[in-house]
Amino acid sequence: MNLDFKKAVDQAIAAHKDKRVLSFSYEGQDYFIKRKISNHRNAFAKQSVEGAFWCEVYKIMTVNQYFPLAPEIALLQDDYFVMKAVGKTMQGVAKEAPWQDCRDRAYKLAGISLAKLHEVGLHHGRPALRDIAYNKETDTITFLDWENEKRFIEADPRVLDLILFVHSCLREHWPDNHLLDEALKGYTVSFTGREMVRGAKALIKSHPKAFSLCKKLRVFGWRDVTSLDDTRKYLEEIPLA
Structure with a gap:
């Protein structure tokens, strides 16, 4: 020492x-x-x-x-x-001007890295944008804040990782989903990534009442609720061969 x-x-x-x-x-x-x-x-x-x-x-x-x-x-x-210290959080990459030239690359690499984690059976617990960092100099992704392990639904934790990642992106209310699309392109290159998308679709389908309630509650404008409904729609619309 x-x-x-x-x-x-x-x-x-x-x-x-x-x-x-x-x-x-x-x-x-x-x-x-x-x-x-x-x-x-x-x-x-x-x-x-x-x-x-x-x-x-x-x-x-x-x-x-x-x-x-x-x-x-x-x-x-x-x-x-x-x-x-490992770099700039993905929230910062999306918002701050110095990162404009590498945003697409950073988000695609975040998706690739999350899939890599899932391929070996590991999960993060809450891969929100504030808990993922990109290092421009080394072109690497680092996941932060690994303490989250409580789950309120019985499901593959890797599927929950995917849902929470998509929810975190949609919670930002970007003008479009381009960066999220880049991340999912990277994530679904992997067979495991595509399987987790299928798992997320199945999870949504198996809880119709909960997701229907989110849809009805959109009228109140609650950020997490509307973002969860957006997450449902986004994942349902991902095409899989």
Whole structure:
């Protein structure tokens, strides 16, 4: 262990005692520290603090045994871990001008990378755009925030990954679905990706009352509800051979 590095991390934590996630730099490299403390979100939708922390560590280490689609853990302690910074979130790629020339590539690669994860039987848990980063210099995708494991419906978690990814894109209310289309082009190159699309279609078909209710509730303009109905329509319309 680099004791100077650990000392710098501990000093950063001491300076921001109430922060769960914080950034800092060490010898020209940017890092993020994630601590084992509550984020004060709805506990109904989350695991315990202890469970979420070690779940994320385990999933990151498991994924990185196959391919580098999770952050590199530079330091692991009982109450925090430190990750190397990895790039711009997909939300930023879609919105910010410096990323305009590589948006299509980034979203297609995000789809390819999600399919790669699913091909080996792994899943993320909530691949929202804020939890996926693109590094323009290395042309790589990294999935962030691996702590989500609670599910409220019995289904293949990879199918739920796909639905949540599409929902996250449609929740942005872009003027068109071009970037989402690029991501799904990348995702469905894989046989497993196409099978997950079939699984998503089947899941929607098996819960007609829930999705019909979302359609009826569109009138209220609730963002997550309207985006879920849009997700249903988008997935139903994907052509598969």
